[in-house]
Amino acid sequence: MITRNSATKEWLDTVMKSYKRNDPGIVEKTIMALTLLEQLSVEGLDFIFKGEISLMLLLDSHNRFSLDIDILLPDKPKNLEDIFNRICSNGMFKSWSEDKRKTPSNVPKVHYGFVWNSTIDGTERTVLLDILFQETGNRELLKIPIKHRVIETVPPEVPVKVQSVDSLLGDKLTAFAPNTTGIPYAVEKEVEIIKQLFDLGILFDELNNLNSVHTSFTQNCLQELSYRQLRLNEEVVLNDCFDTALTLVYKGAYKTENFSRLMKGIRGFKNFVFNSSYSQEDAIRSAAKVMYLVQTILSGKDKYEKFETPEVVRELTINDPKWSKLNKIKKTDPEAFFYLFNAVKLLGG
Structure with a gap:
């Protein structure tokens, strides 16, 4: 006690x-x-x-x-x-x-x-x-x-x-969808959006079972859509998560206004982290994990790749012109790039 x-x-x-x-x-x-x-x-x-x-x-x-x-x-x-x-x-x-x-x-x-x-x-x-x-x-x-x-x-x-970790991970995805089931951009709660991103990054590292994550997400997503009387489906919400994460990864080159809001959230979040900071680079790493997790669910996967060492990305390159600018992240953050590469791979890129 x-x-x-x-x-x-x-x-x-x-x-x-x-x-x-x-x-x-x-x-x-x-x-x-x-x-x-x-x-x-x-x-x-x-x-x-x-x-x-x-x-x-x-x-x-x-x-x-x-x-x-x-x-x-x-x-x-x-x-x-x-x-x-x-x-x-x-x-x-x-x-x-x-x-x-x-x-x-x-x-x-x-x-x-x-x-x-x-x-x-x-x-x-x-x-x-x-x-x-x-x-x-x-x-x-x-x-x-x-x-x-x-x-x-x-x-x-x-x-x-x-x-459980997997159950929470599924729930948190619905909260990181500001245009559908999550905390919206327009209510001055940018810090709350970043809290969800931070938690998703931590929970992803402890992921055990993708099927459990998907089950939890589906249950919570459908419930939240019902509460909000939104005639949307799970795919729309997952794409909202993906798009929000991508906004951070592209550092202002995509959806500039939303990026500015997310950056405001990152700056305001620092008081909540134990004796450390949560930088833009940290947030991008979390966002990359979210993008990969979303694509594993959309693709119906029950297996997933985990980053081990920087050496694993040495021979990896994103060749699709639509996504090739993400290659810049390879040198600065191999872990983030690993998950971005695998997310794009699941997209067919």
Whole structure:
């Protein structure tokens, strides 16, 4: 379990020694988000933890902070408010309230805010809990303990249900499609788009089963299209993902306005990465992985190629004139080029 010490200024100061380049407010909010997650589980709420923080628990390689909790419930429990009241009565949070933010009318989603007094400056701050009421479907699920280096824990461990890497990878593709099912360009949420790209790059490196990714994508894609009342199919959404990734790879030579928005997102994303940056080159590498993943799904593949060493690209060249400008990436980033080459190959180039 997470100790009460995790919510103290002394603990935050200790943690910040390992995250000197990050905003302490973001680190503290991540700690409190994990605390809220654990309290929901302790109080007996049976949910699937599907938000970005689940990647922090699932993968050691996932090195970015997240500030909100996203969970999935089949329907609203009658005792949900009682659970929230009990969580606040234990002293970690002062109060809770429903956040009446605007949600697309057909999305069965509610938002709650949990308030605590920051140890940084004593001001009230809020962790958001987003609940999507939806059946589990055929998502691949795992049970993992709530453990991470930003929190202090003692036995017994508190487990939560999360989606598998492959299941999350399929879900994330639908979020990285700004013109269809994803976070749109036009709402000043460029950082959120880049968060999805970052996560896709990390998850791709841990990919196990393409069929599981495809199954997850199909389920989530069709659901999101239904919520938005869009008469589109999976192929359109996948091509949206591909096109968005390509916009980054071409560095402004393609869809200049969208490229500028994505670059704004990259610049704003730096505070969320553990002690490091996420450069344009890093984003292009992630985008190349997305382009290849999309083409494997569109081609119906169940096998995929993985980059091993720079030597593997030495003899590779993209000959199709439509895509040949991508050869410039070969010298600067062999890994990105490897995935671009294989994506173009699946396109018949």
